[in-house]
Amino acid sequence: MKDQKRPLPVPTPETAHFWEGTRQGELRLQRCVHCAHAYFPPRPFCPKCSSAEIETFAASGRASLYSYVISQRSIPGFEAPYAIAVVQLEEGPRMMTNITGCAQTPEALRLDMLLEVAFAKQNEEITLPLFKPSEA
Numbered sequence: 001m002k003d004q005k006r007p008l009p010v011p012t013p014e015t016a017h018f019w020e021g022t023r024q025g026e027l028r029l030q031r032c033v034h035c036a037h038a039y040f041p042p043r044p045f046c047p048k049c050s051s052a053e054i055e056t057f058a059a060s061g062r063a064s065l066y067s068y069v070i071s072q073r074s075i076p077g078f079e080a081p082y083a084i085a086v087v088q089l090e091e092g093p094r095m096m097t098n099i100t101g102c103a104q105t106p107e108a109l110r111l112d113m114l115l116e117v118a119f120a121k122q123n124e125e126i127t128l129p130l131f132k133p134s135e136a
Contacts, residue, residue: 005076005077005122006076006077006078006122007076007077008122008123008126008128009126011125011126014042014043014044015041015042017042017056018041018042019125019126019127021056021058022119022126022127022128022129023121023125023127025119025127026058027058027059027060027061027089027117027129028056028057028058028059029056029057029059029089029091029093030042030043030054030055030056030057031054031055031056031057032046032048032049032051032053032054033051033053033054033055034046034049034051034053035048035049035051037049037092038057038059038091038092038093039092039093040089040093040094040095059089059090059091060089060090060091061116061117062089062090062114062115062116062117062134063087063088063089063090063095063114063115063116063117063131064087064088064112064113064114064115065085065087065088065099065109065110065111065112065113065115065131066085066086066087066088066094066111067085067086067111068083068084068085068086068099068109069083069084070082070083070084070104070105070106070109071083071084081104081105082098082104083098083099083104083109084096084098085097085098085099085109085131087115087131095129097129097130097131098130098131099115099130099131099132100118100120100130100131100132101118101132101133102132102133113133113134114133114134115131115132115133115134116131116132116133116134116135117129117130117131118130118131118132
């Protein structure tokens with residue numbers, strides 16, 4: 001099972017800026033020019049006020065652990081146990097991801113623990129933003 005690769009996202013015109021950013025080691029979010037709401041996932045309009053005036057910006061890469069579940073079942077690309085997590089980005093949005101760089105146990109994965117983005121290159125097109133415990 002270790003040689004099987006994880007399923008990867010397929011970039012779209014709406015998400016191209018995000019995947020270009022991850023390839024460059026940058027976590028990019030979008031923000032509404034009209035109401036200043038930062039959001040994820042990428043979309044061509046603000047989910048808060050529906051304005052089409054949006055901008056892309058580089059996020060800090062800092063987050064906290066909002067929620068998680070530890071899967072005990074291996075699937076292609078994931079060797080159990082592994083954490084499926086939701087992180088609260090410093091800029092406000094929440095993002096689903098995986099936690100890396102620590103034991104995949106309830107003792108190691110504490111809610112609200114500080115995290116930082118860790119980029120994992122999968123192929124020439126896709127680099128995934130995973131999160132690891134912050135050193136700060």
